[in-house]
Structure formats: C-alpha cells, structure tokens
Amino acid sequence: QKEVEQDPGPLSVPEGAIVSLNCTYSNSAFQYFMWYRQYSRKGPELLMYTYSSGNKEDGRFTAQVDKSSKYISLFIRDSQPSDSATYLCAMRGIYNDMRFGAGTRLTVKP
Amino acid sequence: DTEVTQTPKHLVMGMTNKKSLKCEQHMGHRAMYWYKQKAKKPPELMFVYSYEKLSINESVPSRFSPECPNSSLLNLHLHALQPEDSALYLCASSWTSGKGNEQFFGPGTRLTVL
Numbered sequence: 747q748k749e750v751e752q753d754p755g756p757l758s759v760p761e762g763a764i765v766s767l768n769c770t771y772s773n774s775a776f777q778y779f780m781w782y783r784q785y786s787r788k789g790p791e792l793l794m795y796t797y798s799s800g801n802k803e804d805g806r807f808t809a810q811v812d813k814s815s816k817y818i819s820l821f822i823r824d825s826q827p828s829d830s831a832t833y834l835c836a837m838r839g840i841y842n843d844m845r846f847g848a849g850t851r852l853t854v855k856p
Numbered sequence: 857d858t859e860v861t862q863t864p865k866h867l868v869m870g871m872t873n874k875k876s877l878k879c880e881q882h883m884g885h886r887a888m889y890w891y892k893q894k895a896k897k898p899p900e901l902m903f904v905y906s907y908e909k910l911s912i913n914e915s916v917p918s919r920f921s922p923e924c925p926n927s928s929l930l931n932l933h934l935h936a937l938q939p940e941d942s943a944l945y946l947c948a949s950s951w952t953s954g955k956g957n958e959q960f961f962g963p964g965t966r967l968t969v970l
Contacts, residue, residue, distance in 0.1 A: 754896075780958055780959075782961075787944075788964070789961040789963045789964045790899065790946070792958055836959075841912070842887055842889070842904045842957070844889075848897070849897075849898050
C-alpha cells in the first residue's frame with residue numbers, strides 16, 4: 747500500500763463547476779498537509795497548507811483535513827480554464843521527508 | 857521574494873559527462889531539497905539539507921552528488937548518468953521545522969541523458 751493515494755484522473759469539468767480532489771494516507775505520523783498545482787513542464791506551485799483537522803479557505807480554494815479518517819480534500823469553486831493543471835497532494839511528518847500523491851490531471855472546459 | 861531559481865533550465869549530457877545543477881533562494885530558508893520527477897509522475901525526494909548539512913539521502917545512487925556551499929545555494933553534481941536518469945530535477949526550500957515549513961519549488965531543470 748502506498749503511503750499516499752490519489753486518483754490520477756484525468757478529471758474533466760465544465761467552466762464554473764465545483765471541483766473536488768481527494769487523497770488518503772496511511773502514515774499516522776503525517777502532520778502537515780499541502781496541495782500543489784503544477785502546470786505542464788513547470789515546478790509545483792503551493793496552493794494550500796494546513797496542519798490541523800478542519801477547513802481552510804483561500805479565495806476559490808478550500809482545503810479540508812480529516813486526520814481521524816486520514817483523508818484530505820481540495821475544493822475549487824467557480825472553476826476556470828486557467829485551473830487546468832495537475833494537482834498534487836503532499837504531506838509530511840516532523841521531518842522534512844515529504845511524500846506526494848500521484849497527482850490528479852484536471853481539465854476545465856470553457 | 858518567494859522565488860527559488862534553478863539553472864540551467866535545460867541540460868543535455870552524455871553518459872560520460874560531468875555537469876552540475878544549481879539552485880538558489882533568498883528567503884532565509886535553512887532547509888533545501890532535491891527532487892526528481894519523471895513524466896506524469898509525482899516528485900520523488902532525493903536529498904534534504906538542513907542548516908547546510910545533509911540530513912536525508914533517499915538511497916540515491918552515488919552518480920548524483922549534492923552540495924550545499926551556503927544557506928542560499930544548493931548544487932547537484934552529475935557524473936556517469938544513465939538514460940533512465942532523464943527527468944525534471946526540482947529544487948525546493950523551506951524553514952526547517954514546525955509550522956510554516958511549507959516547501960517552495962523552483963521551475964526545475966529538464967535533464968536529458970543521451
């Protein structure tokens with residue numbers, strides 16, 4: 747079993763839709779949770795960072811963490827074609843050994 | 857300034873060549889990282905430096921040799937690479953521990969080994 751599981755998609759939605767991206771994990775030592783967006787042939791860009799269970803909102807993005815279920819989510823409201831990218835969940839414990847999910851390829855169609 | 861810079865952007869090298877990748881950040885971060893990313897795969901951690909000292913080596917072959925000359929610079933020396941080492945090499949930096957230690961990535965160096 748992989749430490750971090752993420753459905754690679756691809757996921758295609760119409761413009762304006764709400765997008766839900768999810769990851770599950772098995773390592774209870776993970777304490778810090780991140781979502782990165784990566785455009786083709788570019789480096790990952792940090793979108794959201796959380797370290798406690800609950801919701802965190804930033805503009806059209808909401809990150810949700812449920813440590814009891816070992817489940818994290820990213821919601822994108824009013825999705826735009828410019829949101830088309832690969833979304834990577836990432837997590838780490840107290841050491842700097844970050845682990846990524848497989849990444850979900852998202853396409854938002856105009 | 858939340859920027860991590862990497863040079864070169866692209867590199868093509870033969871299996872007998874010696875080359876180096878460079879990474880620089882001026883955010884005052886004291887942890888720096890090298891990742892390898894193959895096409896359509898997530899980044900894989902290679903090395904972690906904390907306060908200029910190597911703290912994690914994820915069993916990377918010795919043909920990859922990291923170096924951290926100071927708190928702002930990170931190098932990756934390459935020698936006798938194989939074609940399967942062709943990938944995007946990403947550098948990242950962060951504060952060393954605790955809260956607020958999210959990693960910021962550079963744009964990467966796309967390496968092709970012939």
